[in-house]
Amino acid sequence: MRLYPEQLPQHLKGGLAPCYFIYGDEPLLKMEALDQLRRTAREQGFDERHRFDADEGLDWDLVFDASQSLSLFSARQIIELHLPDKLDKTASERLRELLRQSHPDLMLLIAGPRLNQQQQKAAWFKALAEAGPLVPVTTPDARHLPRWLGQRLHRHGLQAEPDALHWLAYAFEGNLLALAGEIEKLSLLALPQPLTLAALQQQVQPHHHFNPFQLFDPLLQGKIKRACRILLQLRQEGVEAGMLCHLLARELDQLQQLQLGLQAGQSFHQAAAALHVWSSRQPLLQAALGRLPPSKLHQLQVMLAAADQAVAAFDDDEAWRWLYAVCVGFLDDHPLVISP
Incomplete structure (x- = not known):
């Protein structure tokens, strides 16, 4: 079962599940979901909580000892486990073993980062999905x-x-x-x-904040004013131009690979599947390809290479000027005239 944070209060009226997995990159919503689950668990007699970080240094025997021990003060307990960005083979196996040892007086509260499509196909993720509700927490986009x-x-x-x-x-x-x-x-x-x-x-004093990944969707949608606003805010927040060059290069390369697939006779969905593109992003990429011909994609790559060269030459202002030009270039199929 997949629950969103706003659905938790109604869900909890029907009682607690033995395991919850809260994952994503929105700190406020994750914190509030965890607090709500802890509070509900305490109301139902889970008075003892053990917290562990599942990094390489974790002694999993301590986790299992905690899950199987009975306290003098509480018969019910929470094992709270925070997962790292990547779960190694040992941690994956021990996590699945822990899930198999669930019992009515134990609630497993698992927290994790934002997961890509490949991670959501892993055996440990599937085991969590079978053990209890999944609660993804993401920042509401501009529309919502x-x-x-x-x-x-x-x-x-x-x-x-x-x-x-x-x-x-x-x-x-x-x-x-x-x-x-x-x-x-x-x-x-x-x-x-x-x-x-x-x-x-x-x-009120404005306090907007963006991460580099929020730049891509407006570019793919052709919402250039919004993309340029995000770009300028990222610069003010101290994001390095070199990081954006790397991330934009990856986006442009994916668009070009999709374009080559289409030219080779593949359908868009065939080309996207071959590149393991998330289904949620496919409409954005398809719309961008309908707006940007191969010649424009090539020009954008040339401009991005110029930005990267400016980064290598420690010319930060020049790099940001090129990045701004790249963003403007996502608007339509018209080639840009860039002054030297």
């Missing part, structure tokens, strides 16, 4: 953030006019931790309801 924000405001007894809601979502995009703190502060100010744009702009 206003709705999420409206629900969050409502929980704190607040409302916001539509333009105020969208401004708040814009001001804290990618930084839900800061947004949650700001909502708590707003709830203490007793401001007139619904909140207006003018009131929010007087009370």
Whole structure:
């Protein structure tokens, strides 16, 4: 069963499952999901908790000893296990062994990072899916953030006019931790309801935050203004131009490989499957290929190579100028004229 964080309260009304796997890259939602599960477990008599990090230094015998021991103070206990970015063979086998030893007085609370498609095909992930609910936690994207924000405001007894809601979502995009703190502060100010744009702009300092991976979807969609905004914010946050060169090169290479597959007579889905492209990303890549001919993809690669050369020459300003040009180049099929 797959549950999303907002579905947990309703799910828990029916009782606790023996195991939960909370995974993803959104710190606020992960923290709140874990807290909610811990709190519910305590209410049902799970008064003892053992926490372990499943890195290379973990002594798994300690985990098994904890799972099988009876405390003088509590008959029910939680084993909380935090997984690393990659799980080695030993950890995979021991995790599956632990899942097989579940019993009614033990709840396994497993937390993990964002997982790629290959990791979700691993034996340990399938074992977790069979053991209990999967709870993926991801940052709401720009389309869904206003709705999420409206629900969050409502929980704190607040409302916001539509333009105020969208401004708040814009001001804290990618930084839900800061947004949650700001909502708590707003709830203490007793401001007139619904909140207006003018009131929010007087009370709130924007704290948006982006990670490099959020740059790609707007580029593939042709939403260049948004992509350039993210690019400029990434520079302000200290992201290295060389990292973006590497990540963009990988995206462009994937587009070119898909293009070659199409030219060889494959359907898009055949070409995407051969490259192990996630099904959720296939529409974005297909749309980009419909907008960007091979000649434009080649020009973008040439410009990206120029950015990479500027990085190698320690010319940071020049590298960012080329990166900005690459972003603009995703707009349409027209070749760009770049001044020397």
